[in-house]
Amino acid sequence: MSWIYDLIANLGFGMGVALTPTNLVLCFLGCLIGTLIGVLPGVGPIATIAMLLPITYGLPPVGALIMLAGIYYGAQYGGSTTAILVNIPGEATSVVTVLDGHVMAKQGRAGVALGIAAIGSFIAGTIATLIIGALALPLTKMALLFGPADYFALMILGLMFAVVLARGSVLKAVAMIVFGTLISTIGQDQFTGDERLTFGWAEISDGIDFAVIAMGIFGFAEIIKNLENPETRDVVQMKVGRLLPSFAEFRQSFPPILRGTFLGSMLGLLPGNGAVLGPFASYTLEKKIASDPNRFGNGAIEGVAGPEAANNAGAQTAFIPLLTLGIPPNAVMALMVGAMTIHGIVPGPQIITKQPQLFWGMISSMWIGNLMLLIINLPLIGLWVKLLRVPYRLMFPSIVLLCCIGIYSVNNNPADVMLTAFFGLFGYALIKFGFEPAPLLLALVLGKLMEEKLRQALTMSRGSFMTFIDDYNKPAPYLLAVAALVLIVAVLPSMQKSRDKVFVE
Amino acid sequence: MSNELPTAPEGARDGAHDGDHRGFVKSPADMAAGLFLLAFATFLYWGASDLKIGQLRNLGPGLMPLVTAILLGVFGAMLLVQSLLTHGERLQRWSLRGPVFVLGAILLFAATIRGVDFVVFKVPALGLVVSGPLAVFVSALADPQTRIKEAAIYALLLTAACVMVFKFALRLPIPLAPWLLGY
DSSP states (O other): OHHHHHHHHHHHHHHHTTTSHHHHHHHHHHHHHHHHHHSSSSSHHHHHHHHHGGGGGOHHHHHHOOOOHHHHHHHHHHHHHHHHSSOOOGGGGGHHHHHHHHHHIIIIHHHHHHHHHHHHHHHHHHHHHHHHHHHHHHHHHHTTTOOOOOOOOOOOHHHHHHHHHHSSOOHHHHHHHHHHHHTTOOOTTTTTOOSSSOTTTTTGTOOOOOHEEEEEEIIIIIHHHHHHSSOOOOOOOSSOOSSOOOOHEEEEHHOOOOOOOOHHHOOOOOOOTGGGGGHHHHHHHHHOOSGGGGTTOOTTTHHHHHHHHHHHHHHHHHHHHIIIIIIOHHHHHHHHHHHHHHTTTOSSTTTTHHHHHHHHHHHHHHHHHHHHHHHHOOOOOOOOHHTTSOHHHHHHHHEEEEHHHHHHHTOOOHHHHHHHHHHHHHHHHHHHHOOOOOHHHHHHHHHHHHHHHHHHHHHHHHTTTGGGGOOSSSSSSHHHHHHHHHHHHHHHHHHHHHHHHHOOO | OOOGGGOOOHHHHHHGGSSSOOOOOOOOHHHHHHHHHHHHHHHHHHTTSOOOOEEEEEOOHHHHHHHHHHHHHHHHHHHHHHHHHHHHOOOOOOHHHHHHHHHHHHHHHHHHHHHHEEETTTOOOOOOHHHHHHHHHHTTTTTTTTTTTHHHHHHHHHHHHIIIIIIIISHHHHHHHOTTOOO
């Protein structure tokens, strides 16, 4: 049982880091900003973190990452507030919360829905913190087994998951992955230094900054899309009511919270942004095992508790692939890589031994952050409701200016801002042609690393592709087998139907 | 979801062409998507065509861009074929006002913050004091609900707040008003 003592000792060591005044303040700031952007529909953690990257130059590395992490999981809390009160998801991960949460609000139980969402998220956050802590060491050890071929196989698997998770045609999703990989090759070759696809333009010879593309596609293209469909915000006018659920309601929600936490944590671990699937999986499960499934959609408290726990747990365990393997599983984690690079930290298995104060400090801060979020969200709910009354016609120009300042400040280069405008147009075109940008972004994140590992693997095997499949003591063959299976399942007609159903529901 | 709402005039206009005989192209949306991919694939393949592919044991810089460009072209072609064989969605309408004002605002910000000196295109460095309100006001024009006076006042207030936060509190090295203050 010595690992339990180790875990406690490590988390205690992390607490020591996270509880210093600077880090506490930064953690609080992160959670506050996260809640703010979570509440506001149309501003997500991707654009926000891209916007705030330059600010983290001047911060100590541990504090900077604690703050950015707080923004990500804080947004999961905030997203539920909008889902429950306004009937539109504040974040993509709170789509399912709308179903029962808003009905509860209409029934005059808005407070209880908000309360159980926050409590569920807190329980999930606590358990997920322990899961990360417990899995960190074994996974880091496993990562040492990974050679270039295995890394390559794992990233292929991640991309296949992204195909399954994208809506609409599989052909278009796969095309987006290829496109993302192609864009990732722009800039100097890492091995030979050749200029690739730069067309003689010096500004992009170091490659196009990920923040630039993310901001263009997820910041500006979204704004243009939103302007086409004037949203109607129907903020629940009645009183929010009591926030604390009754004992009976809590007892009813507790098992769904635990199941949601488990599902969310497991899916969050997957490379390829499995975290977005957590709430869907949890809602489907609760509906399946409920004694009376008809209650779902009519204000069932389990339909809020489970998915909210799942999205929060997933947001936290998504850090595991980044911190132990150095592979960012989604766009937010890719921006985290950017933040680490600014401070000269290379993500990967060596972090835990070389920078234990960063690793454990960040993990322990997640629990503290969850505690803060409970306080930020429940008593301050009136403030967030007021915020929702800010009209979009004032909000989006603010986002435009903040994004411009943020992108300019990454390299103090106006050309970056112009490129962002180009990618805004590009992203708008993708939306109009029915492509989903998420797989493109993931491929963009993994593309460089994937090429590097492929070339290393083939050099080591003297040009034999067998290196990916013939060594059964290595993870590569198994990972590729699973990846192939995932792709086959995605193409099956029955799967396509059920996938569409999940997203329509 | 909300982004699928058809607007009334669009439905009325396209109604005349609806029905089974939409001609040769059965799915205009897929056709456009395929052409979009093919165009990028061709352009980027051409851009990468002079890079070395290398050998299997020592892959060159050209392999990844060329292979992905070819694959992208293949997927584009598949979409094209699909658009001729299976019925699909109509082309979505592109709005002009949103992209023009939002992207225009961003380009204006980029051009004025530190100035531009590009052949005949010259803009002095105006700094955040000018670029800020310009970006806010011009982008606000993208929304038909915008009120001019409100947007103008908001642009000034928001810029003032940004100057406080980014320049004075966080000390980002963003130029404020080089023509007036020298920084």
